[in-house]
Amino acid sequence: MCGIFGVVGVDGAARLTYLGLYALQHRGQESAGIVAVDATGHVAAHRGMGLVQDVFPPAVLEALKGDVAVGHTRYSTTGSSVLANAQPGVVNYHAGPLALAHNGNLTNAAELRGDLVRKGSIFQSSSDSEVIVHLIARSEARRPEDQILDALERVEGAYSLLLTIGRTMYAIVDPRGFRPLTLGQLGRGWVLSSETCALDILGARVVRELAPGEWLKIEDSRVVDLPSLPVKEHRRCVFELIYFSRPDSVVFSESVDRVRRDLGRQLAREHPAPGADCVFSVPDSSNAMALGFAEVSGIKLEYGLIRNHYVGRTFINPGQEARDAQVRIKFNPVRDVIQGKSVVMVDDSLVRGTTSRSLVRMVREAGAREIHFRVSSPPITGPCHYGIDTPTRAELIAATQDHEAIRRHLGVETLGYLSESGMRRAVGGQPWRYCDACFTGRYPTALPEAMEPAPEPVLMAEPSRR
Ligand code: AMP
Numbered sequence: 001m002c003g004i005f006g007v008v009g010v011d012g013a014a015r016l017t018y019l020g021l022y023a024l025q026h027r028g029q030e031s032a033g034i035v036a037v038d039a040t041g042h043v044a045a046h047r048g049m050g051l052v053q054d055v056f057p058p059a060v061l062e063a064l065k066g067d068v069a070v071g072h073t074r075y076s077t078t079g080s081s082v083l084a085n086a087q088p089g090v091v092n093y094h095a096g097p098l099a100l101a102h103n104g105n106l107t108n109a110a111e112l113r114g115d116l117v118r119k120g121s122i123f124q125s126s127s128d129s130e131v132i133v134h135l136i137a138r139s140e141a142r143r144p145e146d147q148i149l150d151a152l153e154r155v156e157g158a159y160s161l162l163l164t165i166g167r168t169m170y171a172i173v174d175p176r177g178f179r180p181l182t183l184g185q186l187g188r189g190w191v192l193s194s195e196t197c198a199l200d201i202l203g204a205r206v207v208r209e210l211a212p213g214e215w216l217k218i219e220d221s222r223v224v225d226l227p228s229l230p231v232k233e234h235r236r237c238v239f240e241l242i243y244f245s246r247p248d249s250v251v252f253s254e255s256v257d258r259v260r261r262d263l264g265r266q267l268a269r270e271h272p273a274p275g276a277d278c279v280f281s282v283p284d285s286s287n288a289m290a291l292g293f294a295e296v297s298g299i300k301l302e303y304g305l306i307r308n309h310y311v312g313r314t315f316i317n318p319g320q321e322a323r324d325a326q327v328r329i330k331f332n333p334v335r336d337v338i339q340g341k342s343v344v345m346v347d348d349s350l351v352r353g354t355t356s357r358s359l360v361r362m363v364r365e366a367g368a369r370e371i372h373f374r375v376s377s378p379p380i381t382g383p384c385h386y387g388i389d390t391p392t393r394a395e396l397i398a399a400t401q402d403h404e405a406i407r408r409h410l411g412v413e414t415l416g417y418l419s420e421s422g423m424r425r426a427v428g429g430q431p432w433r434y435c436d437a438c439f440t441g442r443y444p445t446a447l448p449e450a451m452e453p454a455p456e457p458v459l460m461a462e463p464s465r466r
Pocket residue numbers: 243282285313315316347348349350351352353354355356357388389390
């Protein structure tokens with residue numbers, strides 16, 4: 001997954017982009033990059049592995065001059081975790097210097113790449129985003145926007161893009177609108193961001209969220225609406241609201257905080273835990289859900305787990321042992337809250353079941369008498385092909401194990417998942433406009449064979465060893 005941010009027509013654009021990326025750090029912690037363009041069209045770029053604050057020391061930022069900039073934070077979904085895959089990528093092609101920042105995942109990238117390589121293209125990275133750059137460069141159209149259109153007609157899947165060609169910025173959202181992108185105004189200039197939280201920290205005014213298929217051209221501080229991309233059914237990613245976006249953002253016209261509270265409220269209606277002494281979240285992504293759960297159930301909200309904020313997300317670390325250690329570094333239980341109590345633990349989602357298992361163990365060791373585990377989304381049974389980093393089907397616990405086996409794996413007294421209909425009710429708006437393929441298996445695009453969701457046999461619960 002990734003965060004993208006762009007500025008047009010404001011001096012010190014790179015510094016503003018740096019601040020924007022800082023607010024989008026949760027969308028990708030693997031690498032970061034900024035490309036700046038000055039008044040003469042000179043392009044300066046810097047990319048590095050790691051967090052935004054480490055990649056851009058003041059001297060580096062100072063060297064990125066200009067009033068146009070585009071930035072990216074990356075969390076790899078396709079392509080490995082190496083500097084070559086950091087974005088924005090910059091190339092010089094016949095229409096000038098081109099920089100591209102991409103959020104999303106193309107589902108036909110491998111096929112297109114194979115075709116391009118056979119025709120002589122030389123790729124610098126293994127990321128799917130570079131395919132778009134090659135397709136633009138190979139287009140025989142004359143105007144840059146027609147070249148872009150040529151490229152986009154061939155790609156499938158999820159893309160929210162910020163693209164500069166010379167000093168012109170293009171902002172594009174794919175026709176299904178999987179990933180968010182919002183336009184803001186800052187003085188006489190313009191700002192584009194994956195999430196509104198990054199506009200807030202700059203004091204930029206939110207103008208509007210780009211609709212699926214919308215694309216804009218910003219040139220000489222003028223925003224021009226280009227004709228929309230061919231219409232397809234809208235499929236906003238529901239997981240942006242459940243887990244990925246920050247709660248202080250407005251995404252797909254919904255307050256993320258509002259949606260999460262409603263998910264928690266709905267969860268409490270569907271899976272109450274009568275008699276429990278307290279409810280707490282697995283911080284921070286499920287804080288709002290625990291609030292909603294407490295409100296509806298009447299069970300007292302507590303801070304049962306404290307999170308160390310100086311540790312990155314644990315999800316990426318392989319192996320149960322490494323994850324156990326990471327979980328201990330990241331979370332610590334508040335014994336006084338937990339000891340001797342029947343507790344409700346609310347999480348936003350269950351993926352592999354490994355982090356949650358470690359957490360449950362920790363809460364048990366802190367003296368919990370009973371643990372009622374509540375998940376604020378339905379079982380994840382399929383990988384995401386549109387940009388959320390989920391493991392393969394075989395690693396998804398709900399794709400291979402039944403409810404009772406998962407309960408035992410976690411080591412909890414009761415386990416409750418939010419239903420699909422409950423999720424739809426909570427996200428609000430028009431529920432059909434969402435992509436919920438990770439929960440339902442209803443993928444809105446064709447998938448190449450290698451990505452095809454192969455039905456897995458559901459294993460029956462193992463006999464208890466207790
Ligand atoms: P696990 O117990 O291993 O299934 O991990 C569940 C935790 O992973 C939940 O607390 C989620 O907040 C978090 N999570 C869900 N999806 C992702 C993702 N794509 N990347 C990182 N963490 C995630």
